[in-house]
Amino acid sequence: MKVIDLRSDTVTLPTATMREAMCQAEVGDDVFREDPTVNRLEKMAAECMGKQAALFVASGTMGNLVCTLTHCARGEEVILGSRSHIFLNEAGGMSALGGIQPHIVENQPDGTMRLEDIESAIRGDDVHWPRTRLICLENTHNYCNGSALSAQYIDSVGALARCHGLSVHLDGARIFNAAVALGVNAKELTRSVDSVIFCFSKGLSAPVGSVVCGPSDFIAEARRTRKVLGGGMRQAGIIAAAGITALEQMVDRLAEDHTNARRLAAGIAQIKGLSIDVRAVQTNIIYFELASDRLSSEQFVARLEKKGIKLLCLGGSSCFRIVTHYGIEAEDVDVTLAALREVIEES
Ligand code: TLP
Numbered sequence: 001m002k003v004i005d006l007r008s009d010t011v012t013l014p015t016a017t018m019r020e021a022m023c024q025a026e027v028g029d030d031v032f033r034e035d036p037t038v039n040r041l042e043k044m045a046a047e048c049m050g051k052q053a054a055l056f057v058a059s060g061t062m063g064n065l066v067c068t069l070t071h072c073a074r075g076e077e078v079i080l081g082s083r084s085h086i087f088l089n090e091a092g093g094m095s096a097l098g099g100i101q102p103h104i105v106e107n108q109p110d111g112t113m114r115l116e117d118i119e120s121a122i123r124g125d126d127v128h129w130p131r132t133r134l135i136c137l138e139n140t141h142n143y144c145n146g147s148a149l150s151a152q153y154i155d156s157v158g159a160l161a162r163c164h165g166l167s168v169h170l171d172g173a174r175i176f177n178a179a180v181a182l183g184v185n186a187k188e189l190t191r192s193v194d195s196v197i198f199c200f201s202k203g204l205s206a207p208v209g210s211v212v213c214g215p216s217d218f219i220a221e222a223r224r225t226r227k228v229l230g231g232g233m234r235q236a237g238i239i240a241a242a243g244i245t246a247l248e249q250m251v252d253r254l255a256e257d258h259t260n261a262r263r264l265a266a267g268i269a270q271i272k273g274l275s276i277d278v279r280a281v282q283t284n285i286i287y288f289e290l291a292s293d294r295l296s297s298e299q300f301v302a303r304l305e306k307k308g309i310k311l312l313c314l315g316g317s318s319c320f321r322i323v324t325h326y327g328i329e330a331e332d333v334d335v336t337l338a339a340l341r342e343v344i345e346e347s
Contacts, residue, residue: 004332005310009174009257009284009325012205017249018242027237030056031227037237041244045211048247049175049196050187053219055212055226056240060085060173062231063197063210065093067169068134069229070222071195074099076133079121079166081107083143086136086171097229101130109280111141111149115160122164135161138171139178139189145277146261146285146323148178151188158192167194173210177203177283180254194218203254203284204246205326208239250326257284257324260333264322267337273344284325290318294347303346307339 005011014022028034038056046054057063064086068078078094080087080102086094087102094100105113105121123129135157139149154170161168170193172178172186179186190196195214200206212222226232265281265288268274273292280287290300297313300320304311312321322336 001308002332003308003310004328004336006322006324006328006336007310007312009203009323010201012203012326014207014242015205015245015249015326018206018245021241021245022238025237025241027235029234030236031232031234035235035237035240037244038240041240042211044244044247045198046213048186049190049198049213051190051196051213052216053214055219055222056233056236056243057197057210057212057226058208058231058233059201060171060197060199060210061090061093062226062229063212064090064169064171065097066212066222066225066229066231067195067197068094068100068136069098070218070225071167071169072098072100072133075101075130077101077103077123077130079103079105079118079132079135081105081111081113081136081138081141083107083141084136084138084171085142085173086138088143103132107141107144109144111138111144111147112153115156118157118160122166132164132166134167134169136169136171137193138173140174140181140283140285142173142285145280145287146174146177146283147280148181148282149189150182151184151191154189155192169193170196172196172198174199174202174283176251177254177258180251181258181283200243200246203257203325204250206239206242206246209243211243253326254284257326257328258282260324260328260330261286261322263330263333264324264336267333268340271337271341271344273347274340284323286322288320288322290320292344292347295343300343303343304339307342309336309339
């Protein structure tokens with residue numbers, strides 16, 4: 001039985017071409033800037049994001065942390081969405097390690113924060129108040145239905161930030177899903193931000209790694225911050241090689257994942273006992289609810305797992321997440337829908 005693992009796009013395995021590239025990678029000591037493969041990946045990543053420079057890091061969490069620590073000093077404040085990954089799921093790194101305070105603004109269901117809400121969160125100059133330094137956005141927005149923020153919205157936040165002398169950081173872990181869904185070049189989504197991270201290890205299927213992109217002077221500082229965090233890697237070209245293949249071969253195919261997600265969402269909407277907002281599904285992330293009291297969330301997950309389907313239940317609630325990715329084929333969508341239907345009918 002094929003296990004259909006829909007818990008996350010982080011479960012993707014490297015392709016045969018990636019393994020071959022990793023095997024053949026030319027390497028050197030990257031802390032001395034002597035790894036040609038890392039250097040090439042950083043150049044490619046910077047170019048993709050329309051930025052001057054880039055820095056290879058171990059994970060998306062490390063990338064976001066390197067950026068917040070580089071932008072902000074102790075006691076300063078970051079404006080963050082209430083459902084942002086940085087706030088909810090990165091172990092409070094910026095506060096724990098940087099003494100940086102998150103100032104939470106409500107995320108709308110489409111992943112945006114209202115401009116007026118952002119503006120009223122910006123502090124004035126008063127000896128009692130922390131200084132606002134940074135606004136963080138997320139695209140696609142994981143916990144807001146994987147929705148894609150438009151270039152126009154990001155530009156308007158950028159303009160607001162500049163008006164107040166603030167910087168903007170974009171958690172673009174899945175920036176290419178956003179670009180593909182919106183039919184734009186990723187650079188359009190990053191032109192108004194000061195720093196951006198994206199991940200090779202999610203939908204792009206590389207085994208490890210993310211990258212921080214921004215102006216050269218920012219990246220030089222970020223390189224120091226990465227070292228402080230113990231993230232200076234040595235012959236990292238072995239893993240960077242997979243990132244190069246990811247950029248060359250795995251971006252355009254994300255459209256398939258979006259098609260599969262839409263088909264899954266449409267199928268789920270037909271199952272009595274499950275509830276979903278089909279219109280909210282724009283990329284590869286789907287959330288739906290179990291609307292039947294004949295089955296607990298734990299039973300639902302366990303019974304699906306017996307049928308070879310894995311998904312995530314959100315923290316003891318009746319809300320579930322499915323993520324489509326490389327390795328999930330059109331026929332797996334049919335198998336998954338059949339299993340969902342059976343589990344509900346058998347309850
Ligand atoms: N997200 C993971 C889990 O942590 C939830 C997932 O399975 O979706 N930004 C965003 C928007 C993310 O979704 C994630 C990972 C990260 C940052 C962190 O990346 P990693 O896992 O590489 O540290």
